[in-house]
Amino acid sequence: MNPVLAELHDKARAVLDPVHYDFFAGGVGDEVVLADNEAAFRRLALLPRVLRGNGISQDLPVLISPTAFHRLAHPDGELATARAAGGTTLVSSMASTVPIAEVVAAATGPVWFQLYVQPDMDVTEALVRRAERAGCAALVVTVDSPVFGRHRRDIAHGFHDLPAGLAAENMRDLAGVALRNIEMSPAVSWEHLDRLRDVTTLPLWVKGVLHPQDAVLAVGHGVAGVVVSNHGGRQLDLVPASLDALPAVVDAVAGRVPVVLDGGVRSGGDIALALALGASAVGIGRPVLWGLAADGEQGVRRVLDVLRDEYRHVLAMCGGELTRDMVVARC
C-alpha cells in the first residue's frame, strides 16, 4: 500500500474509538471477502506496452463510494468529504450524518445519491425528491443488501446505534415520520427499479452487481451504469473479490453502459489493473474514511492526490493505455 495511505490508516486507527474503527474496517462473517478484495489485485500483473508515444490523460477515473456515518469519523463528517472531493464524483450515502442538501452545497463537483429502495415506495419517492431538490446528478441504487450483513466486530461491541446527537439525516421528516430507520427488504425487485425509472429522470445506476446475468438485466432495465461491488466485503462472505467478478460483467455489458468497480482499491496500480480489465472507473470506500478520520478534509484530499499521482505514474509506465491483454496472472 502507498505509505501515505498506510499512514492515514494508522492515524485513523489511533484516533478513532475502537468500536467505530471496527465499524468502518470490518466485514461480514470471517472477513474472507474483505481480505480477498485487496489480495485479488496482488494476484495480477501488468505487461506494459512500450514506445507508444501517448500522452497521459489528466483524468482520475475515481469516484468516492458511498459510506455511512462520516461524522463518526470526523466532526465535519460528509461536509469535509464533499469539500475534499473537488472534481471527483462523490456518491453520498443515504445513511449520511449530514443531509444531502448540505452535502451538495459543500461540494464543488458532482454529487450522486446512493439509495436503498425502501419497501414503502412513498418513502423511497420522498428520498428521490430530496436528492433531486438537493441537486444530485444521479441515483445509485444499492442492490446487494436484501438484508443487513452480519458484522461480527459490531456484534461483539454491541454497536447498532449511532451515538446521541448523530442521525441518518436524510431519513428525517419522510412521509409523515420524524426519523425513520433505514430498512433493507428482500422483497425489492427489478419492478421497483422500473418504478424509480418512472418517478425520476435522474440517471439510475445499480451498485452491487456480481453476476453477469444481473448486469444484462440491469442494462435491459435502462440503467446508466453498473457498479461491480461486494460492498467492501460487508454483505455475503462467500462471493468473489470484486476484481475477480469484473471481467465477466464487463463482457456481459459489452460496452453498452459504463462499469465501475469498487472493493480493495488501495493504489494507483490497483486503479490501472481495474481499468485494464474493463472498468471505466473505480470507487474508493475505506481509504476515504481513513483520510477523514485522520485529518478531516485535508486527509481526504491527500488520499485523492496520492491516488492521482500514482495512477498517472503507472499509466505513463504502461504507454498511456490499458487493455485486457496487458493483464496476466502473477505466478
Ligand code: FNR
Ligand atoms: C460501506 N458501503 C456502503 N455502500 C452503500 O451502497 N451504502 C452505504 O451506506 C455504505 N456504507 C458503508 C459503510 C462502510 C463503513 C463501508 C466500509 C462501506 C460500501 C461502499 O460503498 C463500497 O462498496 C466499499 O467500501 C468498497 O470497498 P473498499 O474501498 O472499502 O475496500
